Amino acid sequence: MHLRQELAGPAVGERDRAVDEQWTTSVLRLLVVLAVGLALAIGPQLARGMLPAAWALVATTSCYAVAQVAAARRGRVLLPPWLVTVVDGALVVVGCAWTGGAESVLVAALPLVAIAAALRGGAVAGRLGALALGAGFTAAAVLGSDATVPLGHRLLAGAWWSGFLVTFAVLVGVLVRMFERQVRTAEEERALRARLVATQRARIDGVRVVLHEFRTPVASLSALAGDLAAGRLDGPARDRAVALLADHATHLGDMLDGLADLAVADGSPLGRVRxxxxxxxxxxxxxxxxxxxxxxxxxxxxxxxxxxxxxxxxxxxxxxxxxxxxxxxxxxxxxxxxxxxxxxxxxxxxxxxxxxxxxxxxxxxxxxxxxxxxxxxxxxxxxxxxxxxxxxxxxxxxxxxxxxxxxxxxxxxxxxxxx
The missing domain is CATH 3.30.565.10 (Histidine kinase-like ATPase, C-terminal domain)
Incomplete structure (x- = not known):
């Protein structure tokens, strides 16, 4: 049986972080869908005459949201992150087109999709996603608004929301980078503290090792020196004792070399290899x-x-x-x-x-x-x-x-x- 034991602490992997993010966004998505359904139940006029289509969209989105929550609860990733962003954006844009276009209440969900895109894909992907989302909303505003809404107003609403979403994505990207820098700094500080603690422990271990290893030769030297000084040894026994004294002295010299190595190596209690x-x-x-x-x-x-x-x-x-x-x-x-x-x-x-x-x-x-x-x-x-x-x-x-x-x-x- 090999007795070497290695201890390793558990680390959170990329998949675990992705599952955590999916769980959070899945719950938020389900809450948004429930809020839209509640709004349609309270004010059917929000559907602008397309109530059956709006309820069909709510039902479809609810199934999608529940499936995402169930997958996240089981620790699975149902869809790739980029595809989740595309589906979320498409559902919100279609919902805006069916519930008033430029005046749709679902426009409030657009920033949530932009935030999720920036968090999932990073700064560049977040900005591109915000641009695509703004273009989709502009099309929904032009095609889905009431005939009484002027075309200029529809285009202005689309342009305003496009600019807002891009600005929002840029801000989220900056905040994410700041947070990541803080996390890296904290991890570096923890690693530095761990190295300092390990170095201090190694020094203490080195002192204890030296005390342990010096005990036997020093005890033997004391006993042999006492016997020689008292004249209790003669002939071959005396020669043997003198040889042992020389051997122990050599060993102590090697131990002192190891102690010097400990001071140089600053960490290993075992010294250098000679x-x-x-x-x-x-x-x-x-x-x-x-x-x-x-x-x-x-x-x-x-x-x-x-x-x-x-x-x-x-x-x-x-x-x-x-x-x-x-x-x-x-x-x-x-x-x-x-x-x-x-x-x-x-x-x-x-x-x-x-x-x-x-x-x-x-x-x-x-x-x-x-x-x-x-x-x-x-x-x-x-x-x-x-x-x-x-x-x-x-x-x-x-x-x-x-x-x-x-x-x-x-x-x-x-x-x-x-x-």
């Missing part, structure tokens, strides 16, 4: 020493015996040391097994213990930052989180699986070239 030749047998001994595993509890195997890889020794050692420390801490007095194998550009490592293992379903939880299985505090809960971060940075995979007979197996796979 590739060197890493002999796997030496790596296994260094990891077990750094984790403080007693010689009697160690069981290390390397395949093939002389294998060496090209990798960042600090990252590789930190990764394996955290896994071995975890196994030693929870394994009681049972042996801790570390098996390293390299083949065809892939390093596989297994850390096996005889501890209590993990409850079902917690394999991914324990790699979260701040989650500790024991009673330790301070930097507790960082070890496996650091492991997961390092594995992700090295394009590897980590699996925590139950061990036959009890315990846990931490199985690691890293793509590493040969030395």
């Amino acid at each position: 590739e060197r030749t890493v002999v796997l047998a030496e790596l296994a001994d260094a990891v077990l020493d750094a984790a403080g595993v007693a010689p009697a509890r160690r069981l290390a195997t390397v395949e093939p015996p002389g294998a060496a890889v090209r990798a960042d020794p600090q990252r590789l050692r930190r990764l394996l040391t955290n896994l071995v420390e975890n196994a030693a801490r929870h394994g009681g007095d049972a042996p801790v097994e570390l098996a390293l194998a390299w083949s065809d550009g892939l390093l596989t490592a297994e850390v096996r213990d005889r501890g209590p293992g993990l409850p079902a379903g917690q394999e991914g939880l324990v790699t979260a930052k701040g989650v500790a299985l024991g009673e330790r505090r301070g930097t507790a809960g960082l070890g496996l989180w650091i492991v997961e971060a390092l594995v992700a940075a090295m394009d590897g995979e980590l699996a925590l699986v139950p061990r036959d007979g009890g315990g846990l197996v931490a199985r690691l796979a890293l793509p590493l070239p040969p030395a």
Whole structure:
């Protein structure tokens, strides 16, 4: 089981926004149609002798409006936006022609169609739509007005409404652009705040990682220095202690380099990559020493015996040391097994213990930052989180699986070239 987890927040897509816009315009359209029907019921004279045709138009438009509302409620787009604008404009123009032409009360619906056209299609499409709508109303005014209305009055009404609709569309386009700029500015500010918060959290994480990683070598240095100063070691044991002191000093130097990298990189608590030749047998001994595993509890195997890889020794050692420390801490007095194998550009490592293992379903939880299985505090809960971060940075995979007979197996796979 690969334990890398990626969290992503949901985003509203273009289709979702289109459905929201369709719902709003569909409800408004239905309200306008109901208002026209109510006006015809109260004042039949508004139809100018074409009452049956007017009611037929209201019925047709009502069906169209209800279909749009039903589609919007189901989250569907019934017609393309441009076709909706054309149908709306045609229905309003025909309604104006059948209810008095230049003196029709339906002329009040023309700005609504112009607004919708500008919102759906943008500034240019909105202006062109307003021009077409004005031309259609001019034709309706000329053809649908009473014979008592002079032709000049009809043309003047058409020209006035055409100019008004174009001006209205321009104003709506300007307002839309202003709103979009404000939205972009707000989004940029939110993104900037998010980056600042992420940077601050990364700095805090870096400090906690350094505290966690310095604890083991400093404790070992203190113990070894105390034994040497007290004269409790001699012969081969003294030579071994001196070698461990040098090894821990090198590791601390690498950690200080990583801390300097953190200050330069300003974000990653893992530091820069410094590739060197890493002999796997030496790596296994260094990891077990750094984790403080007693010689009697160690069981290390390397395949093939002389294998060496090209990798960042600090990252590789930190990764394996955290896994071995975890196994030693929870394994009681049972042996801790570390098996390293390299083949065809892939390093596989297994850390096996005889501890209590993990409850079902917690394999991914324990790699979260701040989650500790024991009673330790301070930097507790960082070890496996650091492991997961390092594995992700090295394009590897980590699996925590139950061990036959009890315990846990931490199985690691890293793509590493040969030395």
